[in-house]
Amino acid sequence: MNRKLKLWELNRPTVEEFKEKEKFPLVVVLDNIRSLANVGTFFRTADAFNVSKIILGGITAQPPHREIQKTALGATESIEWEYHESLVDLLKKYQSEGWKVYAVEQAEKTQMLHEIKIKSDEKHILVFGNEVDGVQQEIIDIADVVLEIPQFGTKHSLNVSVCAGVVLWEFVREISVRNV
Numbered sequence: 001m002n003r004k005l006k007l008w009e010l011n012r013p014t015v016e017e018f019k020e021k022e023k024f025p026l027v028v029v030l031d032n033i034r035s036l037a038n039v040g041t042f043f044r045t046a047d048a049f050n051v052s053k054i055i056l057g058g059i060t061a062q063p064p065h066r067e068i069q070k071t072a073l074g075a076t077e078s079i080e081w082e083y084h085e086s087l088v089d090l091l092k093k094y095q096s097e098g099w100k101v102y103a104v105e106q107a108e109k110t111q112m113l114h115e116i117k118i119k120s121d122e123k124h125i126l127v128f129g130n131e132v133d134g135v136q137q138e139i140i141d142i143a144d145v146v147l148e149i150p151q152f153g154t155k156h157s158l159n160v161s162v163c164a165g166v167v168l169w170e171f172v173r174e175i176s177v178r179n180v
Contacts, residue, residue, distance in 0.1 A: 015078045023052040024175055025123040026168070027099070031087055031139060032058035032130040033160060040071030041161035042128070047075040049168045054079055057087040088138050091125065095144070099123040103143035104167055105135040106156070110148035113167060118174035126167055128160050 013021060028046055033039055039061055046054050056062055062083050063069070063076035084090050091101050100122050118124070127143065129135030140146055149158065149166055158166070 015074070018047070018078045019080075021050065024050050024172055025120075026051045026171055026175075027053045027055060027094070027123075027125045028164065028168070029055045029087060029091070029125055029127040030057060030060045031127055031135050032133070033060045033128070034131055035160075036061050036065060036067035037071050038131065038159070038161045040068040040073075040076075042164055043068070043072040043075035043079050043081075045161065045165050045168060046079045049172045051079065051168065054081040055087070055090070056081060056083045057090075058085065087127075087136075088142060091127070091139065091142060094125055095142070097123075099125050100144045101125045101127065101139075101142065102145045102147045103127045103129075103135045103140045104147050104149075104163060105129060105140060106148055107140055107146045110146045113147055113149050113170055116145070116147065116170075118171055120175045124171060126164075126171070128164055131160055 026049070028042060028051055030039065030042060033042070033056075039056070042054060043063075060083075061068060063072070063081070068076065095101055102124065104126060126147075127135055127139055129139075147167065149163060151158070
């Protein structure tokens with residue numbers, strides 16, 4: 001028999017313990033995300049994958065908001081976040097400090113997620129774009145890598161928060177494996 005664990009058996013850190021914990025060198029940037037449910041899901045996923053910070057940009061809603069909280073389930077309290085109306089100059093600043101910027105998008109010249117070599121000693125910024133328009137062209141223009149998830153069906157996109165789960169897992173898996 002394989003008994004499902006109770007929540008109290010999962011030994012999750014408290015919010016205070018999580019905030020003190022060393023984070024993966026990952027920053028998630030939300031470029032004009034319009035759905036409050038997606039924003040909340042990003043926070044929850046960032047918490048699950050021990051992300052350093054979320055940067056909200058453009059029209060992306062900011063906590064506290066009831067609709068964000070519904071899907072974040074309290075992760076807006078554990079994940080550091082900040083808001084910037086414009087992202088291009090901010091991303092250039094991060095690049096000048098040694099961060100590698102990945103725009104998660106479909107473009108003429110992309111690198112497939114499963115083919116990328118993620119270095120654990122590098123600092124990574126993952127930019128996710130608007131549910132309809134994607135990542136702004138100005139951000140794609142300055143990105144170090146345009147990253148694409150291979151897809152095999154008739155639809156040409158994933159929900160942006162699902163996309164984040166796939167990409168973050170791949171980065172965390174690679175960073176964790178290389179740090180062992």
